[in-house]
Amino acid sequence: MTKNRQVFLATFLLFGIAFSFQVLAQEPAQPGERILPNPNDPTAYTEKGADTCLKCHDEESEFPVFNIFKTRHAVRGDARTPFAKLQCETCHGPGGVDATATQAMRERGGHIAKVRKGEPRPPMLNFGAKSKDPVTTQNKMCLQCHERQNRMDWQGSTHANNEVSCASCHTVHAPRDPVLTASGQPDKCFACHLKQRADFHKPSVHPVRFGILPCSECHSTHGSSTASLLKKPTLNQTCFQCHADKRGPFLWEHAPVAEDCSLCHLPHGSINPSLLVKRPPLLCQQCHSQAGHPSVAYTGAGLPGGTPSAYLLAGGCTNCHSQVHGSNHPSGVKLMR
């Protein structure tokens, strides 16, 4: 790394750390932790259920909620859904305001039917990035119904430990949750995974930026025992989902291929063809030093202006060793048949 880059890097890091402190040093806009009513207390709920909320949260309000009626959560005929249970309060918790609070609001000149601007809101659980309620409290609400199948690994997973809330990715009040579509999902992930957004604009990529392949084709975002939250028990098994031609087993295996695809390939994007970490011959020469052509240095002298080299140009090593993923030909020992 050059000196200029080191200076740049140090400055950037210092700025980042200073910025971190600035973020942490902020005073909360509303002082004090909110105490949410106990969801197990049947008397804490409103008298009129959803009607209490819908009176104000119509399409004209700052927080419209009516799209919920286009979703699977508002299916009364399915006993498992919120609207078959406690309506809005199934997820947002009890919204009943007790007598003391009602009195206090009246004394401040408010009225309980409609909360005016600047008046304190009844303490209900809010979701998403702007919510001031603890992420674990938010997520617990979703998990009480959804902690099954692929969500059973959520607790203790990378996203859970990093305090990612369900609502940071999922939009519940939408006819079709964008994160569940191939075109809408990447933007949600890129909100935190900035590097990956840049990766998918590199010359050699998987087709994520065209809205064709969602991140969840390979990653199990709700937790997984495989590194990088991969969907299958191993990295290679994840790749074989689409590349079953490379699954083998082959008579002549290429050891790193059987071990880990990512030894030679980058999953998101690369400046080299076929998402390779490096180009042949240098990529291959990181492991091959056999006498003869693998051990020789190939310089710019082998370019078309000099003596065009079979080891360098077109496919490089793969001009002859084209079966790099393994060969089942009895004479494919050197991956040439």
Place this chain on the structure above:
Amino acid sequence: MRRSNDKVRTEGDKTMRNAKRLFVSLALAVQAALVAAEDKPADASGWPAVDKSDWKCKYCAFQTGWSGEFELGAAYVSDDSYKFGEYTGLEKGGYAVANANARYTNPESANRWDLYATNLGFPYRAVDVDGGKQGSYKLRLNYSELPHYISDSARTPFIGSGGDSLTLPGGWVPSGTTSGMTALAGSLQDVDIENTRKRVGVGLTVPWRDWEAGVNVRHETREGTKRIAGAFLTTSAQMVAPVDYTTDDIEAAVSYAGAKSQVKLAYHFSTFRNGNESLTWINPFDPLLNGVAGGEGRLALPPDNQFHQLLASGAYQFTQKTRGTANIAVGRMEQDENFLATTQNGPLLQPLPRSSLQGSVETITADVKLMSLVTDKLRIDAAYKYDDRNNKTPQDTFSWVSTDSAVAMPRTNLPYSFTRNLFKLAADYRLEKRDKVAAGIDYDIYDRTYQEVAKTKESTAWVKYIARAQDGGDVSFKFAHSDRNGSTYDPLASPTLQNPLMRKYNMADRARDALGLRVTQLMGGTVTVGLDFSYAADDYSNSTVGLTSSDDMSIGGDLAVPLAKNTTFHVFANYEEINSEQAGASSLVSPPDWSATNNDVIGTVGIGLKQKALAGKLDFGADYTMSRSRGKTAVTGGPGFPDLTSQLGSFKLYGSYQFTKAMSVAATYWYESYRSQDWQLDGVTPSTIPNVLSLGETSPNYNVNFVSLSLRYRF
């Protein structure tokens, strides 16, 4: 006759009934056992008994019936470029814009169907249907086509590209070098290299009480071509190989989710079939000028194979504060395609020890995890993972023929096996309500067979700080250090002699440092600022030949500003630098006498504006993204390489105007330009390399305009 038929039917029905009864009672018994283990009454709903007598839901806007939107229009693509259409298949010409989504809902009966038809008029298209009676069953059907354009600049003299046999045109003049192939220029034909995947999927899920059973079936065909190359001794030709793959997958699962325990049992079966077992081709080089070389070569194409896997997962909430999970997946990969003959060159033919591989690899992946909140502030996670690839393929010694040209020293196949044991221990401690520190250690033991290092052990220690700011935003900082050490490096384990100083980078001793910083900030709850930094450096200090060091640094930032209620502006930038150094030795016994460095720099910036419902009717937005890359390669002892460069500019303008409640008109303009320079391709024609008849591809450059105009109708 009729009576006996009836009797058969009755008996059949009885058997069915009995089977059903048996299944239900078994399921009930298992559930009863699980429920008993959870110590709760079977009918407890877990929800408080709220007085809902006054819950009229009169403002609830439940939707019954059909609703949806379809879009019809036309699009035009101005130019041809395989790189532009790499995964979209869009080429110069006109297309229909056809999208639809329709939804049937009945919140009372719980019937619901969703249909999404996307890009029907484009080469990449998808149709998804899912629905059913919610809570009773869910059916999913999907179909998609995904093209992959690989090249549009390839030229080949071979006839029959796309098939399994390549021949040369009449009058072909074989020669020892490409420049001597005097008929080459006249016989070159353009050949597009591309293939398309078509997928059909069907899935059914049936929930029942705390249970859910599901099955997913997927059938995929992939047809077209890909690049390949075949050699005769020291000459070679790049060619086009056929792709005619069929992959079928079935996944079936049963799961149980109770308040304390969740269990999932699944089976996955996958089969891969290739319509072509091999590719034969005629040697375009003069066999006589190359010694005793053959006239015809044959390459094996990917063999048919199968994969079976049984999976079981479980999670148990021991106490409010302690949870355990366990997973096991037992699989088997099989491949038993008949071997091809050792050569097409009759006189050199060698006998085979077996007619097929009888290849079998058993895989076991298992893990257990325990998470516990020891105190309100201290959490401990412990995990163990076992991953085993046991290659049970029989070994034999094969007499073989190198490149259909010469009988080589017999070789025994090496069925590589791997076993990995990974232990992880982590703790996090909540300092205040909104921030915590975490630390952990990982210990990774990797065993390999038939390779230079039998065992590597890697230990990692990491620390992390995570905080959520009081008014939104968060900060995380992580540092990790790993050390990997191997057992003795045995260069002789390789079947071909390597320089004894070579250390393969996946087994070499390595020290790794990784640093990450991520800050996001919600400024005043509206403006979002994010910063991201990651750095990882690998040092292979005991490697004299091979990869000696590498590092990757990435810095990114983004900013989103709501300019008005329905107007957002965003900008992002990312800079990445990837470096590596390696050393080589030009003879088997020499110390390293050459070295090489790679330095790749990639910068990406994007800017965008989005406006919703201007005057209640107009939505529009614009996005511009630019990505540039530069790759520097330097190898000592000779002239350098020109930079590898690429520059992608992508501009998109889109909008829709709603002129009635149901009807709107939408338009898109998309411009992309791409420039690239690649010394592996630039200036390389089919006859440039004396001993390789290449496809003569060029590095892609394009300017493409895409316009579309469509009408949307909402119902």
